[in-house]
Amino acid sequence: MQTLHNTLEEMFARLAPQCLRSSKTCVVAGLAPAVHAGGSWAFSASAFATAGALGAAALLANRERQQKAPQCEGFFAPCKGNFKVCVCGGSGGIGQPLSLLMALDPNVGELSVYDLTVAMVPPGGVAADLSHLEKKVKVSGYAKSLEDKAVNVLGDCLKDCSLVLVPAGMPRKPGQTRDDLFKINANIAKEVVEACAKHCPNAVVALIVNPVNSVVPAMAELYKKKGLDPKKIVGVTTLDCVRANKFVGEITGVDPDDIEVPVIGGHAGVTIMPVFSQDKHAAKIPESQIPALDEHVQNAGTDVVNAKNGKGSATLSMAYAGARLGKAVLAGLNGTPTTECAYVMSDVESDMPYFTSKVTFGKAGVEKVHPVGKLNKYEETRLNEAKAALKKEIQVGLDYAKETSL
Ligand code: NAD
Ligand code: LMR
Numbered sequence: 043m044q045t046l047h048n049t050l051e052e053m054f055a056r057l058a059p060q061c062l063r064s065s066k067t068c069v070v071a072g073l074a075p076a077v078h079a080g081g082s083w084a085f086s087a088s089a090f091a092t093a094g095a096l097g098a099a100a101l102l103a104n105r106e107r108q109q110k111a112p113q114c115e116g117f118f119a120p121c122k123g124n125f126k127v128c129v130c131g132g133s134g135g136i137g138q139p140l141s142l143l144m145a146l147d148p149n150v151g152e153l154s155v156y157d158l159t160v161a162m163v164p165p166g167g168v169a170a171d172l173s174h175l176e177k178k179v180k181v182s183g184y185a186k187s188l189e190d191k192a193v194n195v196l197g198d199c200l201k202d203c204s205l206v207l208v209p210a211g212m213p214r215k216p217g218q219t220r221d222d223l224f225k226i227n228a229n230i231a232k233e234v235v236e237a238c239a240k241h242c243p244n245a246v247v248a249l250i251v252n253p254v255n256s257v258v259p260a261m262a263e264l265y266k267k268k269g270l271d272p273k274k275i276v277g278v279t280t281l282d283c284v285r286a287n288k289f290v291g292e293i294t295g296v297d298p299d300d301i302e303v304p305v306i307g308g309h310a311g312v313t314i315m316p317v318f319s320q321d322k323h324a325a326k327i328p329e330s331q332i333p334a335l336d337e338h339v340q341n342a343g344t345d346v347v348n349a350k351n352g353k354g355s356a357t358l359s360m361a362y363a364g365a366r367l368g369k370a371v372l373a374g375l376n377g378t379p380t381t382e383c384a385y386v387m388s389d390v391e392s393d394m395p396y397f398t399s400k401v402t403f404g405k406a407g408v409e410k411v412h413p414v415g416k417l418n419k420y421e422e423t424r425l426n427e428a429k430a431a432l433k434k435e436i437q438v439g440l441d442y443a444k445e446t447s448l
Contacts (some may be wrong), residue, residue, distance in 0.1 A: 124151035131210025143365035201263035259439030277385030374403030
Protein backbone atom coordinates (compact mmCIF):
# COMPACT_ATOMS: atom_id res chain seq x y z
CA MET A 43 0.00 0.00 0.00
CA GLN A 44 2.78 2.37 0.98
CA THR A 45 4.55 1.63 -2.33
CA LEU A 46 1.39 2.37 -4.32
CA HIS A 47 0.90 5.54 -2.37
CA ASN A 48 4.51 6.60 -2.97
CA THR A 49 4.19 5.86 -6.68
CA LEU A 50 0.97 7.87 -7.00
CA GLU A 51 2.46 10.70 -5.03
CA GLU A 52 5.59 10.73 -7.20
CA MET A 53 3.46 10.64 -10.37
CA PHE A 54 1.44 13.57 -9.09
CA ALA A 55 4.59 15.44 -8.12
CA ARG A 56 5.97 14.99 -11.64
CA LEU A 57 2.78 15.78 -13.55
CA ALA A 58 1.66 18.88 -11.66
CA PRO A 59 4.53 21.15 -12.76
CA GLN A 60 4.19 20.01 -16.40
CA CYS A 61 0.51 21.03 -16.37
CA LEU A 62 1.44 24.34 -14.82
CA ARG A 63 4.01 24.98 -17.52
CA SER A 64 1.76 24.03 -20.42
CA SER A 65 0.48 27.55 -21.06
CA LYS A 66 2.29 30.86 -21.10
CA THR A 67 1.07 33.66 -18.83
CA CYS A 68 1.98 37.32 -18.89
CA VAL A 69 1.34 39.46 -15.82
CA VAL A 70 1.17 43.24 -16.30
CA ALA A 71 1.16 45.38 -13.19
CA GLY A 72 1.77 48.99 -12.24
CA LEU A 73 4.34 50.65 -10.04
CA ALA A 74 3.19 52.19 -6.78
CA PRO A 75 5.03 54.91 -4.88
CA ALA A 76 6.65 53.72 -1.67
CA VAL A 77 7.43 55.57 1.51
CA HIS A 78 10.37 54.53 3.62
CA ALA A 79 10.81 55.12 7.32
CA GLY A 80 13.50 57.68 6.56
CA GLY A 81 11.78 58.95 3.43
CA SER A 82 14.61 57.82 1.13
CA TRP A 83 13.27 54.67 -0.53
CA ALA A 84 12.16 56.10 -3.83
CA PHE A 85 9.84 53.75 -5.69
CA SER A 86 9.03 50.15 -5.16
CA ALA A 87 7.16 47.56 -7.17
CA SER A 88 3.89 46.98 -5.40
CA ALA A 89 1.28 45.08 -7.32
CA PHE A 90 3.71 42.87 -9.16
CA ALA A 91 5.35 41.93 -5.88
CA THR A 92 2.49 39.54 -5.25
CA ALA A 93 1.58 38.63 -8.82
CA GLY A 94 3.90 35.66 -9.29
CA ALA A 95 3.28 34.17 -5.90
CA LEU A 96 0.31 31.94 -6.73
CA GLY A 97 2.32 30.05 -9.33
CA ALA A 98 5.16 29.86 -6.85
CA ALA A 99 2.76 28.35 -4.31
CA ALA A 100 1.89 25.51 -6.66
CA LEU A 101 5.55 24.78 -7.35
CA LEU A 102 6.36 24.88 -3.65
CA ALA A 103 3.53 22.45 -2.98
CA ASN A 104 5.10 20.12 -5.51
CA ARG A 105 8.52 20.28 -3.86
CA GLU A 106 6.91 19.71 -0.47
CA ARG A 107 5.27 16.50 -1.65
CA GLN A 108 8.70 15.05 -2.16
CA GLN A 109 9.25 15.04 1.63
CA LYS A 110 6.99 12.39 3.19
CA ALA A 111 4.28 13.70 5.54
CA PRO A 112 2.40 11.62 8.10
CA GLN A 113 -1.02 10.62 6.75
CA CYS A 114 -4.24 11.34 8.65
CA GLU A 115 -7.16 10.91 6.32
CA GLY A 116 -6.92 9.11 3.00
CA PHE A 117 -3.98 8.86 0.65
CA PHE A 118 -2.97 12.46 0.05
CA ALA A 119 -4.12 14.36 3.13
CA PRO A 120 -1.33 15.11 5.60
CA CYS A 121 -2.21 15.96 9.22
CA LYS A 122 -2.60 19.71 9.03
CA GLY A 123 -0.98 21.93 11.64
CA ASN A 124 -2.55 25.06 13.05
CA PHE A 125 0.45 27.26 13.65
CA LYS A 126 0.58 31.02 14.11
CA VAL A 127 3.12 32.74 11.85
CA CYS A 128 4.20 36.38 11.70
CA VAL A 129 5.79 38.17 8.73
CA CYS A 130 7.71 41.24 9.97
CA GLY A 131 8.08 43.73 7.14
CA GLY A 132 4.93 42.15 5.71
CA SER A 133 4.04 45.17 3.55
CA GLY A 134 7.37 45.15 1.71
CA GLY A 135 8.59 43.76 -1.58
CA ILE A 136 9.33 40.35 -0.06
CA GLY A 137 6.83 40.64 2.79
CA GLN A 138 3.66 40.79 0.67
CA PRO A 139 4.22 37.74 -1.54
CA LEU A 140 5.75 35.87 1.42
CA SER A 141 2.62 36.59 3.46
CA LEU A 142 0.51 35.26 0.58
CA LEU A 143 2.54 32.07 0.30
CA MET A 144 2.43 31.45 4.05
CA ALA A 145 -1.33 32.12 4.12
CA LEU A 146 -1.68 29.28 1.58
CA ASP A 147 0.26 26.82 3.74
CA PRO A 148 -2.18 24.27 5.21
CA ASN A 149 -0.11 24.27 8.41
CA VAL A 150 -0.88 27.94 9.06
CA GLY A 151 -3.94 28.72 11.20
CA GLU A 152 -3.15 32.35 11.96
CA LEU A 153 -1.00 34.92 10.18
CA SER A 154 0.17 38.26 11.57
CA VAL A 155 1.31 40.81 9.00
CA TYR A 156 3.48 43.39 10.75
CA ASP A 157 5.03 46.57 9.35
CA LEU A 158 5.47 50.26 10.09
CA THR A 159 2.65 52.82 9.85
CA VAL A 160 4.76 54.56 7.16
CA ALA A 161 5.06 51.41 5.04
CA MET A 162 4.21 51.43 1.33
CA VAL A 163 0.87 49.70 2.08
CA PRO A 164 -0.70 49.61 5.56
CA PRO A 165 -0.19 46.10 6.98
CA GLY A 166 -3.90 46.16 7.88
CA GLY A 167 -4.61 46.51 4.16
CA VAL A 168 -2.38 43.56 3.26
CA ALA A 169 -4.15 41.54 5.96
CA ALA A 170 -7.63 42.62 4.74
CA ASP A 171 -6.67 41.53 1.23
CA LEU A 172 -5.30 38.14 2.34
CA SER A 173 -8.23 37.54 4.67
CA HIS A 174 -10.46 36.94 1.61
CA LEU A 175 -8.50 33.86 0.50
CA GLU A 176 -10.73 30.79 0.76
CA LYS A 177 -8.41 29.25 3.34
CA LYS A 178 -8.77 28.48 7.03
CA VAL A 179 -6.09 31.02 7.96
CA LYS A 180 -7.09 34.06 10.04
CA VAL A 181 -5.03 37.06 8.96
CA SER A 182 -4.47 40.19 11.06
CA GLY A 183 -2.43 43.30 10.40
CA TYR A 184 -0.31 45.20 12.93
CA ALA A 185 1.28 48.61 12.38
CA LYS A 186 3.85 50.33 14.56
CA SER A 187 4.75 54.01 14.44
CA LEU A 188 8.42 54.99 14.36
CA GLU A 189 8.12 56.37 17.89
CA ASP A 190 6.74 53.16 19.41
CA LYS A 191 8.99 50.37 20.63
CA ALA A 192 8.12 47.02 19.04
CA VAL A 193 8.49 45.18 22.34
CA ASN A 194 5.79 47.40 23.85
CA VAL A 195 3.20 47.11 21.07
CA LEU A 196 3.59 43.67 19.46
CA GLY A 197 2.11 41.51 22.23
CA ASP A 198 -1.02 40.43 20.30
CA CYS A 199 0.89 40.21 17.03
CA LEU A 200 3.55 37.80 18.31
CA LYS A 201 1.83 35.95 21.16
CA ASP A 202 1.66 32.17 20.41
CA CYS A 203 3.69 32.50 17.20
CA SER A 204 5.65 29.38 16.24
CA LEU A 205 7.46 31.02 13.33
CA VAL A 206 8.46 34.64 12.72
CA LEU A 207 9.77 35.44 9.23
CA VAL A 208 11.75 38.69 9.06
CA PRO A 209 12.20 40.46 5.71
CA ALA A 210 11.99 43.85 7.54
CA GLY A 211 14.91 46.03 6.49
CA MET A 212 16.59 48.02 3.73
CA PRO A 213 17.44 46.35 0.42
CA ARG A 214 20.63 47.06 -1.55
CA LYS A 215 21.05 49.56 -4.37
CA PRO A 216 23.49 49.04 -7.27
CA GLY A 217 27.07 49.56 -6.05
CA GLN A 218 26.29 48.63 -2.44
CA THR A 219 27.42 45.46 -0.71
CA ARG A 220 25.20 43.62 1.74
CA ASP A 221 27.63 44.73 4.49
CA ASP A 222 26.71 48.35 3.78
CA LEU A 223 23.25 47.56 5.20
CA PHE A 224 24.50 46.29 8.57
CA LYS A 225 24.19 49.47 10.60
CA ILE A 226 20.57 50.19 9.77
CA ASN A 227 19.34 46.60 9.41
CA ALA A 228 20.95 45.22 12.58
CA ASN A 229 18.97 47.76 14.59
CA ILE A 230 15.75 46.84 12.79
CA ALA A 231 16.41 43.13 13.42
CA LYS A 232 17.25 43.82 17.05
CA GLU A 233 13.93 45.57 17.58
CA VAL A 234 12.05 42.59 16.13
CA VAL A 235 14.14 40.01 17.98
CA GLU A 236 13.69 41.86 21.27
CA ALA A 237 9.92 41.69 20.80
CA CYS A 238 10.13 37.97 19.94
CA ALA A 239 12.25 37.33 23.05
CA LYS A 240 9.45 38.77 25.15
CA HIS A 241 6.29 37.60 23.38
CA CYS A 242 7.21 34.32 21.59
CA PRO A 243 10.57 33.14 22.96
CA ASN A 244 10.06 29.60 21.63
CA ALA A 245 9.31 30.66 18.05
CA VAL A 246 11.76 29.99 15.24
CA VAL A 247 12.88 33.44 14.07
CA ALA A 248 13.90 33.22 10.42
CA LEU A 249 16.01 36.23 9.43
CA ILE A 250 15.91 37.20 5.76
CA VAL A 251 17.19 40.73 6.38
CA ASN A 252 20.73 41.43 5.09
CA PRO A 253 23.58 41.11 5.74
CA VAL A 254 22.54 37.64 6.92
CA ASN A 255 26.20 36.69 7.59
CA SER A 256 26.49 39.32 10.35
CA VAL A 257 22.90 39.93 11.48
CA VAL A 258 22.27 36.27 12.40
CA PRO A 259 25.32 35.91 14.71
CA ALA A 260 24.45 39.29 16.29
CA MET A 261 20.84 38.26 17.04
CA ALA A 262 21.68 34.70 18.12
CA GLU A 263 24.29 36.00 20.57
CA LEU A 264 21.74 38.48 21.96
CA TYR A 265 19.33 35.57 22.48
CA LYS A 266 22.08 33.62 24.24
CA LYS A 267 22.87 36.59 26.51
CA LYS A 268 19.19 36.77 27.40
CA GLY A 269 19.19 33.06 28.38
CA LEU A 270 17.23 32.01 25.29
CA ASP A 271 18.08 29.30 22.75
CA PRO A 272 20.34 30.86 20.05
CA LYS A 273 19.36 28.08 17.64
CA LYS A 274 15.89 29.64 17.45
CA ILE A 275 17.56 32.29 15.26
CA VAL A 276 17.87 30.95 11.70
CA GLY A 277 19.44 32.72 8.72
CA VAL A 278 17.51 32.24 5.47
CA THR A 279 19.88 31.24 2.66
CA THR A 280 17.40 29.11 0.73
CA LEU A 281 17.47 31.47 -2.26
CA ASP A 282 21.04 30.36 -2.99
CA CYS A 283 19.86 26.73 -3.27
CA VAL A 284 16.90 27.78 -5.42
CA ARG A 285 19.26 29.63 -7.78
CA ALA A 286 21.81 26.82 -7.91
CA ASN A 287 19.06 24.31 -8.79
CA LYS A 288 17.69 26.62 -11.49
CA PHE A 289 21.07 27.31 -13.10
CA VAL A 290 22.04 23.62 -13.06
CA GLY A 291 18.67 22.87 -14.69
CA GLU A 292 19.42 25.40 -17.43
CA ILE A 293 22.79 23.79 -18.19
CA THR A 294 21.77 20.13 -17.95
CA GLY A 295 18.21 20.34 -19.26
CA VAL A 296 17.02 18.48 -16.14
CA ASP A 297 13.84 19.70 -14.38
CA PRO A 298 15.00 21.83 -11.40
CA ASP A 299 12.43 19.96 -9.26
CA ASP A 300 14.74 16.96 -9.54
CA ILE A 301 17.88 18.90 -8.63
CA GLU A 302 19.02 19.53 -5.05
CA VAL A 303 22.34 21.37 -4.82
CA PRO A 304 23.32 22.13 -1.21
CA VAL A 305 24.74 25.63 -0.83
CA ILE A 306 26.90 25.98 2.27
CA GLY A 307 28.97 28.73 3.95
CA GLY A 308 27.06 32.01 4.13
CA HIS A 309 25.01 34.45 2.08
CA ALA A 310 27.30 37.01 0.39
CA GLY A 311 29.94 36.86 -2.35
CA VAL A 312 32.48 34.07 -1.99
CA THR A 313 30.84 32.81 1.22
CA ILE A 314 28.04 31.43 -1.00
CA MET A 315 29.38 27.96 -1.80
CA PRO A 316 27.31 25.63 -3.98
CA VAL A 317 28.36 21.99 -3.62
CA PHE A 318 27.65 20.81 -7.15
CA SER A 319 29.40 17.46 -6.62
CA GLN A 320 26.65 16.40 -4.17
CA ASP A 321 23.82 16.52 -6.71
CA LYS A 322 23.73 13.67 -9.19
CA HIS A 323 22.85 15.90 -12.16
CA ALA A 324 25.16 18.80 -11.28
CA ALA A 325 28.00 16.34 -10.71
CA LYS A 326 27.91 15.51 -14.45
CA ILE A 327 28.67 19.10 -15.50
CA PRO A 328 32.22 19.28 -16.96
CA GLU A 329 34.80 20.51 -14.43
CA SER A 330 35.77 23.38 -16.75
CA GLN A 331 32.26 24.92 -16.44
CA ILE A 332 32.09 24.82 -12.64
CA PRO A 333 33.96 28.06 -11.74
CA ALA A 334 31.64 30.17 -13.97
CA LEU A 335 28.54 28.41 -12.63
CA ASP A 336 29.77 28.92 -9.07
CA GLU A 337 30.22 32.66 -9.74
CA HIS A 338 26.79 32.83 -11.39
CA VAL A 339 25.22 31.62 -8.10
CA GLN A 340 27.41 33.95 -6.00
CA ASN A 341 26.52 37.00 -8.12
CA ALA A 342 22.85 36.25 -8.70
CA GLY A 343 21.65 38.67 -5.99
CA THR A 344 23.77 41.47 -7.46
CA ASP A 345 22.46 40.66 -10.95
CA VAL A 346 18.88 41.23 -9.69
CA VAL A 347 19.88 44.43 -7.84
CA ASN A 348 21.43 45.77 -11.07
CA ALA A 349 18.46 44.68 -13.20
CA LYS A 350 16.06 46.48 -10.82
CA ASN A 351 18.22 49.56 -11.28
CA GLY A 352 17.93 51.14 -7.82
CA LYS A 353 14.35 49.98 -7.16
CA GLY A 354 15.20 47.09 -4.85
CA SER A 355 16.63 43.57 -4.79
CA ALA A 356 15.17 40.08 -5.24
CA THR A 357 11.62 39.99 -3.84
CA LEU A 358 9.55 37.36 -5.66
CA SER A 359 12.22 34.66 -5.82
CA MET A 360 13.05 35.51 -2.20
CA ALA A 361 9.42 35.15 -1.16
CA TYR A 362 9.37 31.75 -2.87
CA ALA A 363 12.60 30.75 -1.10
CA GLY A 364 11.46 32.17 2.26
CA ALA A 365 8.20 30.25 2.01
CA ARG A 366 10.13 27.08 1.16
CA LEU A 367 12.12 27.51 4.37
CA GLY A 368 9.03 28.56 6.36
CA LYS A 369 7.10 25.52 5.17
CA ALA A 370 10.02 23.26 6.12
CA VAL A 371 10.07 24.71 9.64
CA LEU A 372 6.29 24.23 10.04
CA ALA A 373 6.42 20.71 8.61
CA GLY A 374 9.09 19.92 11.21
CA LEU A 375 7.07 21.44 14.05
CA ASN A 376 4.11 19.40 12.83
CA GLY A 377 6.01 16.13 13.09
CA THR A 378 7.58 15.69 9.65
CA PRO A 379 11.31 16.30 10.05
CA THR A 380 12.32 18.36 7.01
CA THR A 381 15.76 19.35 5.80
CA GLU A 382 16.86 22.60 4.14
CA CYS A 383 20.15 24.49 4.06
CA ALA A 384 20.16 27.30 6.64
CA TYR A 385 22.67 29.56 8.39
CA VAL A 386 22.70 28.76 12.11
CA MET A 387 24.92 28.51 15.17
CA SER A 388 27.05 25.53 14.27
CA ASP A 389 30.00 23.37 15.18
CA VAL A 390 30.27 21.41 11.95
CA GLU A 391 33.34 23.36 10.73
CA SER A 392 36.24 24.24 13.05
CA ASP A 393 36.47 27.96 13.92
CA MET A 394 33.10 28.71 12.34
CA PRO A 395 30.56 29.45 15.12
CA TYR A 396 27.94 30.23 12.44
CA PHE A 397 27.73 28.37 9.16
CA THR A 398 25.23 27.30 6.50
CA SER A 399 24.81 23.58 5.98
CA LYS A 400 21.87 21.22 5.78
CA VAL A 401 19.63 21.59 8.84
CA THR A 402 16.83 19.24 9.83
CA PHE A 403 13.84 21.01 11.36
CA GLY A 404 11.81 18.98 13.82
CA LYS A 405 9.24 19.43 16.58
CA ALA A 406 11.41 21.91 18.50
CA GLY A 407 12.83 23.79 15.51
CA VAL A 408 16.47 23.14 14.61
CA GLU A 409 16.90 19.43 15.35
CA LYS A 410 20.15 18.53 13.58
CA VAL A 411 22.87 20.57 11.90
CA HIS A 412 24.52 18.32 9.33
CA PRO A 413 28.21 18.23 8.41
CA VAL A 414 29.11 19.49 4.95
CA GLY A 415 29.80 16.00 3.60
CA LYS A 416 32.24 14.94 0.91
CA LEU A 417 33.82 17.69 -1.20
CA ASN A 418 35.99 17.47 -4.30
CA LYS A 419 39.35 19.29 -4.70
CA TYR A 420 37.81 22.46 -6.19
CA GLU A 421 35.24 22.59 -3.38
CA GLU A 422 37.86 22.09 -0.67
CA THR A 423 39.74 25.15 -1.94
CA ARG A 424 36.50 27.12 -2.18
CA LEU A 425 35.56 26.12 1.37
CA ASN A 426 38.77 27.68 2.71
CA GLU A 427 38.06 30.87 0.75
CA ALA A 428 34.46 30.99 2.00
CA LYS A 429 35.47 30.40 5.62
CA ALA A 430 38.12 33.15 5.58
CA ALA A 431 35.60 35.73 4.31
CA LEU A 432 32.75 34.52 6.52
CA LYS A 433 34.86 34.68 9.70
CA LYS A 434 35.23 38.47 9.31
CA GLU A 435 31.52 38.94 8.72
CA ILE A 436 30.62 36.81 11.75
CA GLN A 437 32.97 38.95 13.85
CA VAL A 438 30.99 42.08 12.90
CA GLY A 439 27.91 40.43 14.37
CA LEU A 440 29.70 39.23 17.50
CA ASP A 441 31.07 42.75 18.10
CA TYR A 442 27.56 44.22 17.77
CA ALA A 443 26.20 41.72 20.31
CA LYS A 444 28.99 42.54 22.76
CA GLU A 445 28.04 46.19 22.81
CA THR A 446 24.31 45.75 23.27
CA SER A 447 21.65 43.57 24.85
CA LEU A 448 17.94 42.88 24.56
P1 NAD B 1 11.38 46.47 1.09
O1 NAD B 1 11.91 47.83 1.30
O2 NAD B 1 10.54 46.25 -0.10
O3 NAD B 1 10.55 46.00 2.36
C1 NAD B 1 11.05 46.10 3.66
C2 NAD B 1 9.90 46.32 4.59
O4 NAD B 1 10.42 46.39 5.92
C3 NAD B 1 9.16 47.65 4.32
O5 NAD B 1 7.77 47.41 4.18
C4 NAD B 1 9.48 48.49 5.56
O6 NAD B 1 8.43 49.37 5.93
C5 NAD B 1 9.68 47.40 6.60
N1 NAD B 1 10.42 47.86 7.78
C6 NAD B 1 11.48 48.71 7.83
N2 NAD B 1 11.83 48.90 9.11
C7 NAD B 1 10.99 48.16 9.87
C8 NAD B 1 10.84 47.95 11.26
N3 NAD B 1 11.65 48.56 12.16
N4 NAD B 1 9.86 47.13 11.70
C9 NAD B 1 9.04 46.52 10.81
N5 NAD B 1 9.12 46.68 9.48
C10 NAD B 1 10.09 47.48 9.03
O7 NAD B 1 12.64 45.47 1.07
P2 NAD B 1 12.69 43.96 0.57
O8 NAD B 1 13.04 43.94 -0.87
O9 NAD B 1 11.47 43.25 1.03
O10 NAD B 1 13.98 43.42 1.35
C11 NAD B 1 13.97 43.27 2.76
C12 NAD B 1 15.30 42.75 3.25
O11 NAD B 1 15.54 41.41 2.77
C13 NAD B 1 16.53 43.54 2.78
O12 NAD B 1 17.42 43.70 3.86
C14 NAD B 1 17.15 42.68 1.71
O13 NAD B 1 18.53 42.89 1.57
C15 NAD B 1 16.86 41.30 2.28
N6 NAD B 1 16.94 40.18 1.31
C16 NAD B 1 17.50 39.02 1.74
C17 NAD B 1 17.57 37.92 0.90
C18 NAD B 1 18.15 36.64 1.40
O14 NAD B 1 18.44 35.76 0.56
N7 NAD B 1 18.31 36.42 2.68
C19 NAD B 1 17.07 38.03 -0.40
C20 NAD B 1 16.49 39.22 -0.81
C21 NAD B 1 16.44 40.32 0.06
C1 LMR C 1 19.91 38.23 -2.76
O1 LMR C 1 20.79 37.37 -2.76
O2 LMR C 1 19.15 38.41 -3.74
C2 LMR C 1 19.71 39.10 -1.56
O3 LMR C 1 20.71 38.88 -0.62
C3 LMR C 1 19.53 40.54 -1.89
C4 LMR C 1 20.79 41.21 -2.35
O4 LMR C 1 21.09 42.29 -1.85
O5 LMR C 1 21.46 40.69 -3.23
